[in-house]
Amino acid sequence: MSEKGKIAKQMKEIVELFMSEPQLKAHMLMAIEEHMKESDLVFGRLANLHHDMFSKQEYPFIYIAAAVELIVLAGDLLDDVVDQDRLKDDAITVHTAIGFLLLGQQVIAHLHIADEKKLKALSYVTSCLLQSVHGQQTDVACNVQTEAECIKMVEKKSGSLVAMVCVIGALLAGKEDIAAIETYARYIGIAAQIDNDLDALYNWDKKADIQAKKKSLPILYMLESKHDNLWKQYFNNEIDYDEMYVQKEKALQQMEQEGAIYYAKVMSQIYKEKAWQEIEKLDVDDKYKSALKTMIL
Template identity: 35%
Template sequence: MNNCIPLISQQMRKQVQRFFTAEPLARFAELFIEDKLAESIRFGQLTVIHYRMFGGKGDEAYKAAAAVELFILASDILDDLQDQDAPHKPWMQAPQPVAIHVASAILTLSQQAMLDSTSNDEIQMALLKMMNAKLLQAANGQMIDILNEMTDEQSYLDMVKQKSAALLQFACMAGVILAGQPWNNVVAEYATEIGIAAQIQNDLRDLLRWDDKSDFLKRKRTLLTMYLLEGDAEEDQWIKAYFQGNISAEDIAPKRELFLETCERTGTILYGSVMSRMHYNRFEELLDSIQEISPWKSTFLQIINQKNA
């Protein structure tokens, strides 16, 4: 499937060149796209492979995949602007009003690109209805995440289902619908499961780092930080004190090794790994239940499990 990446990239640039007639808008959009392409365009690949799985034969999938990736790019830009934790990104180095405007324009462009992916009016309407439903769902999840209001495991998983999992559903289902097929409940469910598994893996990575992206240093409520805070051991009370704002980041700056040891000792790392694997295993069970996937399974798993550059 790697041979589809240049075709998706080409379609992303074509959309920018066609619709962004203001030179600065096109210039910044292409700069941001270049940064995106240096990493992974996994979501677009999921669109293409689902199109092929469900009988799609033409090149429309690359246009739909470009639409998906343009939306993911806009979402990433807005997410970084909200979190202020990716200073090396070109959109973080651009003036903030410019970055916000370009992200908003790319968001609209993604919808236009999806419209352009097919001339079939019925499929167009189905794609746009699905796209808007999933993007609104993701917007609700993002708002809950921004406010950091999760209180327990279930509320956190509900947020992830609305946010990360909805975007994976969007990517997979775009391929299914473009191929002329109806909404597929099994595809939707396994997209949710892999979305949850991937988010917990990301949480585990961000729990253990000690920089601007550290969930602990940012006092971010995730499945893992909430589990860690449940501990009652006297030697771990500084963790609760920091999370509650009773001590500062400067106070805990020398405690990185102690924090890593605590994550290991309390079983937080094991808990995260087990939870992620549980959802991944459910994803694989659902995957095996769809006959159309058999010839594509190894390629699909390769896309799902690829690491970002």
């Protein structure tokens, strides 16, 4: 069985073990199946890798990876509620998300690992989730006006989550100095979010970012342009979403012509390269460095 398959299997077993309400359990198992279709479970795999990288003993690392993926899946579901993406029953989705969030933390608390390590890991999880919530709210409120503000928001929203999954694996393995891991993990998160924002520009029917008027780097670029464009008209409320949607091909063409798409791709690559530079400094076997680089390409 693949690593992804093992993690998913463990996630389902955790739900079966701890959840007793039939409808909620069924919904949670279904959510894991849907998650499997859309995700490579890279967060759990990153937790695995960092635990393996620094561990001197055999711990149930698949259990750690499953816990991490449950927490991340909780965040994805709550995002869907906020963005009103693909949802039919908000109530059970919220309950499912809360269930996943609590389950992930409960799994960590019950690991057969020294209490001191678990306490540090759980404290770090809470800290990172709080940072992510702050970033998410800034994003939803569209409170960014500059590139610097946007990067700061993205670092909180996504960088903190990647830091969480990487550092938790290291902490549970007994790693004390996590500064370098935090640094490259946040860079990875920023690059990944920029890539996701670019993807959202080409998938208006699947993602609600444009309709919600979220300000990503390429959109900020267009709003700062000296030329009139559809993005300025839309964000200045001169045209509504329906009018913008009809002209989406022209809007994307304007982005490409102005260089906004290229700019965002360059920014993503810059943060990937920053991450690679920090990874190279790690005092670990080269096989772990190669695995990390492969995951963030």
